Amino acid sequence: DTGVSQDPRHKITKRGQNVTFRCDPISEHNRLYWYRQTLGQGPEFLTYFQNEAQLEKSRLLSDRFSAERPKGSFSTLEIQRTEQGDSAMYLCASSLDIGSGASTDTQYFGPGTRLTVL
């Protein structure tokens, strides 16, 4: 298993442009999480999926942000009309939840996508 992968690793864009990031989780993992990390801070939760269903969204996730996981495998995070405040590291993590309180709960992280908005 190659672990969680994210693409691109770095993205520089101009304010007002749209950007899309991709995350490929560990293959057998049914949960996929997106976090945002700004300099000097811990990651902050954005949203998560159980298979293809988006189960929770943070208030941090404004209307300009949308995430999808159409086939329950990879996920995309799109930011429309980017702002300078969107500059951050966007982290993806995956885990295996097998229900009945027997979830592994351990999330494994990808390398992140560093977004710079000029």
Add this chain to the structure above:
Amino acid sequence: AQTVTQSQPEMSVQEAETVTLSCTYDTSESDYYLFWYKQPPSRQMILVIRQEAYKQQNATENRFSVNFQKAAKSFSLKISDSQLGDAAMYFCASFAQGGSEKLVFGKGTKLTVNP
């Protein structure tokens, strides 16, 4: 709501010595898990150790061990025989089963290992 507090922004240790990183947390859930993650400079977040709240025994993983004090809501990480490769940001995190199922992180502690 869950909160995680790391009160030491930076720590340093001499190579081969032992260092303890502090973490306190708060949660209203009875079923939860606690984690320490390591994030080396410009590299990805790596799981260091995990503790189930229902287990009284402290978790250990080679040179890494935790001191889990449930009543005090304290979860410290001890690194023994520190190595240069241990230098990184260390994040404490909590996960509450059945509540808002997400990791809640502290602000991190930057660990420097001096040769």
